[in-house]
Amino acid sequence: MNASMNRAASLARKELMHIMKDPRTLLIVFIMPLLQLVMFGYAFDMEIHMIPVGVIDRDNSTESRRLIETFRGSDLFRLSEAGAGSGDVEASFQSRKTRAVLVIPPGFGKDLARGPAADVQMIIDASDPNSAQLMKNYFGQVLAGFNESGGRGGAMPFDVRTSILYNPDLKSAFFFVPGIVAMIMVMICALLTSITVAREKETGTMEQLLVSPVRPREIIAGKVLPYVFLAFLDGTFILVVGILLFGVPFNGSLLLMVGLSTLYIITALSLGLMISTVARTQQVAIMMALTITMLPTIMLSGLVFPIESMPKPLQLFTYIVPARYFLQIIRGILLKGSALAHLWQPALSLLVMTSILLTVAVRRFGMKLER
Amino acid sequence: MDETRMTGTAGREAGGENDPRTGRAMDTVVRTRGLTRRFGSFTAVDGVSLDVGRGEIFGFLGANGAGKTTMIRMLCGLLMPSGGEATVAGFDVYRESEGIKRNIGYMSQRFSLYEDLTIEENIEFYGGIYGLKMDEIRVRRDALLEMLGLQAEARKLTRDLPLGFKQRLALGTALLHDPKIVFLDEPTSGVDPRVRRAFWDVIHEESKKGKTVFVSTHFMEEAEYCHRVSIMRDGKVIALGSPGELKREYGRSTIQDVFIEVASGRTAAGGGEARAGGSGDSAGPAGKGGEGS
Numbered sequence: 196m197n198a199s200m201n202r203a204a205s206l207a208r209k210e211l212m213h214i215m216k217d218p219r220t221l222l223i224v225f226i227m228p229l230l231q232l233v234m235f236g237y238a239f240d241m242e243i244h245m246i247p248v249g250v251i252d253r254d255n256s257t258e259s260r261r262l263i264e265t266f267r268g269s270d271l272f273r274l275s276e277a278g279a280g281s282g283d284v285e286a287s288f289q290s291r292k293t294r295a296v297l298v299i300p301p302g303f304g305k306d307l308a309r310g311p312a313a314d315v316q317m318i319i320d321a322s323d324p325n326s327a328q329l330m331k332n333y334f335g336q337v338l339a340g341f342n343e344s345g346g347r348g349g350a351m352p353f354d355v356r357t358s359i360l361y362n363p364d365l366k367s368a369f370f371f372v373p374g375i376v377a378m379i380m381v382m383i384c385a386l387l388t389s390i391t392v393a394r395e396k397e398t399g400t401m402e403q404l405l406v407s408p409v410r411p412r413e414i415i416a417g418k419v420l421p422y423v424f425l426a427f428l429d430g431t432f433i434l435v436v437g438i439l440l441f442g443v444p445f446n447g448s449l450l451l452m453v454g455l456s457t458l459y460i461i462t463a464l465s466l467g468l469m470i471s472t473v474a475r476t477q478q479v480a481i482m483m484a485l486t487i488t489m490l491p492t493i494m495l496s497g498l499v500f501p502i503e504s505m506p507k508p509l510q511l512f513t514y515i516v517p518a519r520y521f522l523q524i525i526r527g528i529l530l531k532g533s534a535l536a537h538l539w540q541p542a543l544s545l546l547v548m549t550s551i552l553l554t555v556a557v558r559r560f561g562m563k564l565e566r
Numbered sequence: 567m568d569e570t571r572m573t574g575t576a577g578r579e580a581g582g583e584n585d586p587r588t589g590r591a592m593d594t595v596v597r598t599r600g601l602t603r604r605f606g607s608f609t610a611v612d613g614v615s616l617d618v619g620r621g622e623i624f625g626f627l628g629a630n631g632a633g634k635t636t637m638i639r640m641l642c643g644l645l646m647p648s649g650g651e652a653t654v655a656g657f658d659v660y661r662e663s664e665g666i667k668r669n670i671g672y673m674s675q676r677f678s679l680y681e682d683l684t685i686e687e688n689i690e691f692y693g694g695i696y697g698l699k700m701d702e703i704r705v706r707r708d709a710l711l712e713m714l715g716l717q718a719e720a721r722k723l724t725r726d727l728p729l730g731f732k733q734r735l736a737l738g739t740a741l742l743h744d745p746k747i748v749f750l751d752e753p754t755s756g757v758d759p760r761v762r763r764a765f766w767d768v769i770h771e772e773s774k775k776g777k778t779v780f781v782s783t784h785f786m787e788e789a790e791y792c793h794r795v796s797i798m799r800d801g802k803v804i805a806l807g808s809p810g811e812l813k814r815e816y817g818r819s820t821i822q823d824v825f826i827e828v829a830s831g832r833t834a835a836g837g838g839e840a841r842a843g844g845s846g847d848s849a850g851p852a853g854k855g856g857e858g859s
Contacts (some may be wrong), residue, residue, distance in 0.1 A: 198697050205694030209683070216682050399676030406642045406672040406749075407695050408664065 202409050206417020213391065214421060220387065224425060228379045228433045232440065235371035243326050245273040246333070249284065249293035256304030262315070265341045266297065271333045284318055294320045295330050361530040369444075372437035373525040374498035376430050377518045378489070380456070383426045384463030385470065385488040386481065388418055392471035393480035411561040419464050426460045434529075446532030452525070455538070458545050459521040463488065465552035466517075472559040492518040520545045593620040595747055595778050596641060600650035603636050610636040612801035613650065618780070618794075620746075623773050625792035626782035627825055633801040634782040635675070638749050641780070642672050655746050668696075671745035673736050675752045681725035685716060688724055689739055696743035703742075710738040713768075730761035737768060741777075748772065750781040754788065766791050786822035795821065797828050804828055 214220050248266065252259050267274050275293060287293040298316040306313035317334050321327035362369045395401035404414060437443040466488050474480035493499060495509060496518035502510055513519045520541035527533030535542065596618040603611040611633040618624045626634040639645040641654050643663035652658075657665035679688045686707060693703035711717045714734055716727075724732065733753065740748060750769075754762045766788065769779050773793075781792065789795045790809050797805040797812075805812060805828045809821050816824045 201697060202695050205691060208694075209680070209687075209691045212683055212687060213680070398681070399674055399678045400680060402644065402674055402676075403672065403678040403692075404695070405644055406667060406670065407692075408667045408697065409695050410664075 198408075199410065199413055203413040203416040203420075206404075206409065206414060207420045210391065210417060210421040214425065223387075224379075224383060224429050225432065228375055228429065229436065231375050231378075232368075232372065232433065232436055235367070235375060243329055244270060246271060246295060246326075246330055247293045248272045248274055249287050249296040250274055251284075251296060251298045253301045254299045254303040258304035258307050258313075259299045262299065262303075262341055263297075265344070266337055269333075269337050269340070271337065288320045294326070295334070368437065368441035369530060370526075371498075372433065372441060372443045373522060373529055374496075375437075376433050376525060377459070377496065377498060377521050378492050379429055379433060380426045380460055380521075381463045381466075381488050381492045381518060382484075383429060384422055384460055385467035386484040387425075388422050388464055388467035389470035389474060389480040389484050390477050392418060392468075393474045393477045397476050412557065415468065415557060415560055419468070422464065422467075423457075423460055426463075427456070430456060443529060445529055447528030448534065451535055451538075452528050455521070455524050455528075455542055455545070458542070458549055459517060459524075462517040462545060462549040462552060465549060465556040468556035468560050469552065472556070472562075491516040495519070497522050514544075515548075517545060517548055520548075594618065595620050595656075596624075596652075596654050596780070598641075598650065598652040601637070601640065601647055601652050602649040603633075603640055603645065604648045609801050611640065611647075614798075614801075614803050615650075616796065616803065616806075618778060620778055621773050621776045623769060623779045623781065623791065623793045625789050625795035626780065626798060627784070627786070627789055627795055627821075627829070628782075628798035629784075629829055632798040632829070634798055635751055636801075637798070638751050638780060638782060641666075642670060642749055643667055669746045671740040671743070671748040673740040673748070673750050673753050675755060677732055677736060679724050679732065679736055679739065681723070683724060684721050685711070685724055685727070685735060686720040688735070689742065692739045693742055698743060706742055710735075710742065714738065730757045730764075733757050733761065734764060734768070737765065741768075741772060745777070747778045747780065750779065752782050752784065754783065754785060762788070786820065786825055789821040789825070797825060799829050 250263055250266070252263065263274065266272050272295075284296045287296065296318040298318065300314060300316065303313050303315065315338075317331070319327050319330050319334075392401070395404070434443075434445070438445060467484065470480055470483045470487065474483055491512075495502075495505070495513045496516045497513070498518065502513050502519070505513070523541040524533075524538050524545075527538050531537075594617045596616065598614055598616045600613045600615055601611060602609065602613050614633075614637060626637065628634045636645065640647050640659060641652060643654075643659060643666045647659060654666045655669040657663075657669070659666065680691070683691065689707045689710060690703055693706065698706070708717075711720055714731060716731065716735070719727070724735070727735065733756075737750070737753060740750075754765055757765070762785070769781065770791070773779055781788075783789065792809065794806065794808050795812065796803045805815075805824070807815065812821065812824045813819065816827055818824045818827065
């Protein structure tokens with residue numbers, strides 16, 4: 196046992212040397228998350244402001260002008276007068292002068308005075324469906340404001356007041372920082388481990404290890420431990436930067452965070468080991484790690500796109516993406532201060548997944564290495 | 567303990583020339599009987615029976631694909647045989663690969679050191695995975711560096727070494743844990759004759775210390791340095807004996823000529839059957855394989 200641990204320690208020490216001597220690894224590990232933080236945190240703002248909107252007023256009444264003023268007063272929209280005629284709508288969308296057009300039909304003022312309702316039309320450029328959806332929502336907001344301010348004599352049947360919890364300013368950084376942690380951890384664990392195993396196969400040093408008394412599980416430990424360490428270091432680094440730079444809160448328990456992160460890291464490492472049992476070259480390892488782990492983590496975990504808005508078959512697929520569960524966990528802990536009692540479901544899913552993956556990976560790794 | 571056995575084997579070498587098949591007396595460390603490995607329908611090694619003694623330098627000759635590498639990989643525990651028996655250092659290849667691994671050194675065709683580590687880091691790492699203690703590693707590391715004349719370069723990256731030094735360093739690390747048997751799979755391919763000479767000096771040195779050296783090569787002049795050589799073709803050992811014996815047997819003046827005659831298969835039907843006793847029952851010209859079966 197002692198000899199076994201010594202051998203694993205020798206391997207781990209050597210692996211650390213590889214990491215320290217390769218500037219590319221350090222670049223990936225520390226510079227890339229910084230760039231991503233800046234990209235997602237500042238540039239990738241999901242909110243849209245000052246949407247250029249054209250107005251076609253066919254009524255030209257006091258009421259219609261008041262409606263237009265309400266729109267002008269909102270910082271969500273920027274009005275540009277468009278001439279009458281629907282041909283112009285098409286042209287203004289094509290030239291991207293406007294992204295939505297408000298059409299007030301003739302008789303709007305009269306209808307409004309007579310009640311119960313008057314119609315207006317909003318034509319939206321939905322070539323980008325996400326912002327189209329947002330525009331539709333904003334449009335509703337502005338109309339609600341118009342109604343409230345006496346457009347219909349204050350006769351709203353009910354009044355909706357929204358309280359936004361956990362992220363009251365709706366800052367996108369709060370949403371993305373945990374996501375970047377999830378992504379970088381997968382990348383370090385799955386991508387870097389599978390690459391380092393593949394590299395040993397490629398250069399022939401793996402064979403040299405296999406004729407030595409080193410056992411497969413010692414190779415696994417020696418390969419995996421340095422990356423666990425690195426993943427923790429990097430996760431902490433990203434979180435600290437996120438907290439200092441973007442004011443991301445840390446409301447939950449640090450211990451819970453560490454524990455569940457470990458679980459997630461082991462899941463990702465098992466995936467990396469699985470890949471390395473198949474991939475013979477670094478190229479193949481990179482391709483596989485990217486398609487099996489990185490892509491689903493970015494696209495299908497709820498990191499960028501909400502799972503609820505995905506087509507049903509894809510939604511089913513998200514259940515096997517580990518980051519799906521980890522995102523619930525890390526967002527819960529950071530933003531909502533969730534305790535284990537709230538997070539047992541994703542935690543259990545992750546645990547089941549890890550046990551299966553790790554068992555299969557270790558067994559496959561051992562088999563592949565022995566013969 | 568090693569001292570006495572060293573002299574013993576050194577003495578045996580001379581005798582090996584006359585009769586390498588004195589069986590029990592020669593302290594067999596590698597023994598195979600009908601060892602076979604198939605890859606699908608292709609039989610890479612086909613019923614090979616061999617006995618190799620302590621301190622012996624045993625050469626594997628053969629064209630590419632003749633089965634040399636497969637043979638060595640099976641004996642090292644890297645590849646499971648499809649059939650037959652084999653023991654290495656007294657350990658069974660099927661069940662006791664752990665025991666084999668503790669007792670062998672191995673150097674493959676491919677360069678097997680870490681290019682991004684320094685020379686001493688490589689040596690220390692390989693010492694570490696063989697369970698050597700740090701002070702032992704230091705002593706052996708310094709001895710190895712001195713032998714290679716690389717003391718000043720110890721902290722340089724291995725990738726910056728000339729190929730000849732890399733190969734000799736790889737050999738040195740393969741020997742670092744003082745294994746009983748060393749397997750060298752075409753260790754000298756790609757190095758110049760001078761380095762090859764230095765390589766063989768080390769091999770002879772180790773043989774004198776009682777180490778058994780298995781070496782595959784396609785340099786025929788290297789075959790002359792071996793105590794015994796076996797020539798493989800299509801997975802079978804078709805000729806086996808000391809270089810002198812083989813030359814006499816086939817009436818040629820060099821192993822190269824023997825090899826061309828035997829391995830090309832031109833006269834294999836006649837010579838092979840007459841001398842090597844066919845493929846199936848025995849590897850050697852004499853009755854050793856027969857005894858085993």
